[in-house]
Amino acid sequence: MVALILSSPDMADDLSRYLRPREGGGRQFEIAVKGAHCANCLAKIEAGVKGIAGVGDARLNLSSGKLTVSWSGDSVSPHAILRRVRDLGYDAQPFEAEAVLDAGAREGRLLLRCLAVSGFATVFIMGLTDSIWYSSDMTAVTRRLFFWLAGAVAIPATLYAGQPFFRSAWAVLAKGRTNMDVPISLALLLSLGLSVYQSASGAAHTYFDAASMLTFLLLIGRYLDFRLRDRAQGAARHLLALQSLLARRFRPDGALETVSARDLAPGDHVLVASGERVPVDGVIEEGDSDIDVSLVTGESLPHRAGRGARLEAGSVIIGPAVTLRVTARVENSLVADLARLLESGQQTRSLYVSLADRAARAYVPFVTILSALVWLGWTLSGAAAATAITNAIAVLIITCPCALGLAVPAVQIAATGRLFRRGVFVKSGNALERLAEADTAIFDKTGTLTLGAPVLANKADIPPGTLERAARLARASHHPLARALAVAAGDGPAAREVQEVAGAGLECRNDAVERLGSAVFVGATGGHGSELWFRSGAAPPVRFAFQDQIRSETRATLAAMAARGIAIEMLTGDRQDAAAELARDAGIAVWSADVTPQAKAARLMQLNAAGHKTLMVGDGINDAAALALAHVAIAPGSAADVSQLAADIVLRGGGLDGVVEALDVARKARRLAVQNFIVAALYNVAAIPLAALGLVTPLIAAAAMAGSSLLVTLNALRLTIGTGR
Amino acid sequence: MNGIALIIAAALAFGLCALAVLLWALSSGQYDDPDGDAARILLDDPEAR
Known part of the structure; x- marks a missing residue:
């Protein structure tokens, strides 16, 4: 799955509650920055923020990912700082003041x-x-x-x-x-x-x-x-800070104000713009848009939603903006339910x-x-x-x-250090001990075994030049299929004055009317599967077919795990035919499709009850509960925040490459730890008689x-x- | 005997000095961001203004 840009606050937002007085006068603003790992990022971010007029000092703590910006007087807008960091390509959210207190x-x-x-x-x-x-x-x-x-x-x-x-x-x-x-x-x-x-x-x-x-x-x-x-806890704290989402609420007089998602009450009206994540559960009051629910349910195709449709927190609006009537507080929203499940899962895990x-x-x-x-x-x-x-x-x-x-x-420091250099991030000390015990691996499909994003499948059948013309329209949209088309065409100009028609497609009226969208929208007879149609003026429509593709390392990873004596199973929320095709392709014998998040969790509990030591690998919000219930859980770095939070091990790269390495290191670490106990015990056994005899x-x-x-x-x-x- | 007393006193004083410096460095936050410090040494100094 593609990492999501969290809702970005507007100029009119009130961020003053995040500001704290600085020692010796002035203000201090703390931001959680995600994605900065090297000296270059550090220099870029600090120089970028210091370049804003009025900013006195900016210092990024690379260990904790916290950027502290201070200035004197009221001259600087915190929005300018957030925007600058985001423009540089990093995810940035203000730190909650109370989250800053750092017991660790x-x-x-x-x-x-x-x-x-x-x-x-x-x-x-x-x-x-x-x-x-x-x-x-x-x-x-x-x-x-x-x-x-x-x-x-x-x-x-x-x-x-x-x-x-x-x-x-x-x-x-x-x-x-x-x-x-x-x-x-x-x-x-x-x-x-x-x-x-x-x-x-x-x-x-x-x-x-x-x-x-x-x-x-x-x-x-x-x-x-x-x-x-x-x-490990730093990573968790970081995620929690990033989850302090902001929302844009309509005031009774119709003006927009920015509040923390936590302050939203049922009955409030909020505006969710294109590309933003829905902050709490709600019902669409106004607007008609395409919704990407892949992180919530695992379904790979976006669907259309209009007035009266229910949206769950965590869905992403990819069409025009909608106005939402809030139906549940943040703590009662789906994502929070998952977070609670996750907490209880971690409690059972702490009994280990x-x-x-x-x-x-x-x-x-x-x-x-x-x-x-x-x-x-x-x-x-x-x-x-x-x-x-x-x-x-x-x-x-x-x-x-x-x-x-x-x-x-x-042993744990040596093992996690080795894995860290390979892009495998171990979040808790005993995660490796638990991984070494795993005997059954459960994989999610979309985004885990597959790339999780559609890829243009029939490039060879498309008349020359058409791809580039269609891509000009596609570049103007957030829709996953349009993005996939833009990726297939490479970099290039985007068409101007593109109209996005929710649930239908894109239209551009220049010399000729050009349309990119569903079969009906361009006047063609639709096929099946994921497709986009393109029509320029009166020319015959052209079909673009898309397919989610298996990751290049999936087959090797599954084979290597099977060779290490681990039973493999696939649980997916996707359709039967898509699941069957992938299972055949990847050589998975045991799988089920159309599985709800609850059913995934139930299957995990069933396996645990049967005495299996389960390893869950998944990336979606729909996997979070299963991840929390598993004996040990791994999430790719591209996974939803809540899934990364639920997992014990996060792979920094998007792929599955680290799974086998982590398994091998975990098993070797357990052997070494046992050896160490024996060495230490032998020393003591030899010394005890001497001590007992007073020698x-x-x-x-x-x-x-x-x-x-x-x-x-x-x-x-x-x-x-x-x-x- | 006086020599030993002097040497021990000096050793204790030196040791305590080193300890005091380390504790000061700790409380002034010099060990708060090991990753950042490792990265910062690679950066050019800001130009003198």
Whole structure:
């Protein structure tokens, strides 16, 4: 499907509610810009906006896609800014003021700050403890001084930098559950306490270095994990900002005013111009136009609608403008229904227990019981209370899941990084884990397996010169068939003074009357399928036939997935004959046509209930519910906003090329994550007997921690090998 | 012994300085847009006016 231009506000619109006062006087305006990815886009947009008279500064944040424009006084119109960005070829919508509050950025800063503090503490304390480990002639007084110095840095640093773990551990403990952060917090706090005791009693070792190093290594894993989640949520926030649609409402006196679609109430009258998307469900009050519902129902041909016809939110007006009487609020419109479905789908998905959490559930009771047993063993064998406690704590410290904390994030970062370079955008961390489990793939037809746009099929039969003459008319229209004709003819001039007759075609009266449109409109006998007729004056009419075409990569993709043991099925809202032809062409054995969005969702639920792990690939609004219900969902980058929101993985290019790559990387990532768990577990298993017997020195603890973390990270990096870059 | 005290104090001071600079950079937003910063280095400086 073609990406839609959202309704563009007029000069008369009131955008002042999006403006915010700037620090030090003046105004600030924030815009969500879609489609900027490179240095060129950045320079073009910033220079373009700064070129508007009066604008003080424009800065585009490429990571979040937010353009901040500021100026002093009231000299600048926000419309001029929006228009300038759109003229440059980017989708732009004002940011809702409340959406700007950015909890994610704050969390990232806190993690980085913790990382900095614990990194500093680790290096400083290592300098102190290394000299204790390697010098043979240090006096007890000096050693004790070094321990207290290390403690003076380690205790505040660990208490500060350990916040993310303490908070998360406390949150799950309060709910009566456990996660990885519980043994981590326990190990951190106990090692600090034990080390204070050891420093005071003049022992030969303390664990201050272990506490700060543990914090540092674990925070690296935590930060990688955060970056991954933040990027995913950023995409979602962006889409939500883009969905804050504007609408043009008639005031009682007949004048037009621009309001947020959210403020529309049933009974309001709104104007929807050619090329715009219908903001809420409504009934046509005035006007007669062609409606493209392909994103709502999956039907590939536009249909004609006149007074009294119901329009659903998300349809696109491709003929003349219409006046709409609103029948439902935004939150009750079809698109919002889908958004709610999508939310509930995501809630069921959040019940999915990731690999790391499953490991934690087995791990936490194991280490806690183990260290209790060690304490019991030493106490029963008559050792001093201090020795028993020290060794029990040593077990907790040595088994602290340092490498486990890195095992999964490191693999996920490597995997999503590799896919990102290939134009595959993974929105959530465990999406790849779920993709690796998929055994049944359900494909949508229009726009997913096919290009989703009609292509001129009988170019060879058309008399020379006719194509170009017809294209002059076609270039003046938004109609999908006219666009396809213009594409087939290439660039060229557009005819002037073209009249668009809704449901019929285009007419231009110059030397001769030229008409482009339906068979009846030009006075010919119609054939079947998608067609346009062209007639110039009294010359015989010429037929242009169009067909939706299968994507060039569809057959290869389906074959590759079948070879990987995945069952393939096609569900489409299109007609039987169109579906049958494509199924034959692409070699799909299982398919159904004329499927409503509800039926698609029902089929997904049925498959899920039968125990299948479903992969849904689709692009239309009619696929959104099915995408949300699937075990894992992929949407092409050309998909409707709501479908991109519902999908776990978005392919940046329009095609299906990334699907097989994503599947392969996901499966490899799962193998590597399991390997990482085994490596980390082996390290711990080897170290536990030493710790239990009281033989572990802080040197061994440090070596085990750093060694296993390094090994786990290197293993994860194997994912990036062999990508050719 | 005095030498050690001096060196440790100096190491601590240097380390804290570096930490303070990093924290300042963080709070002044220098880590807010890694992608944009990577792109900006490719752009020509605006002409001096």
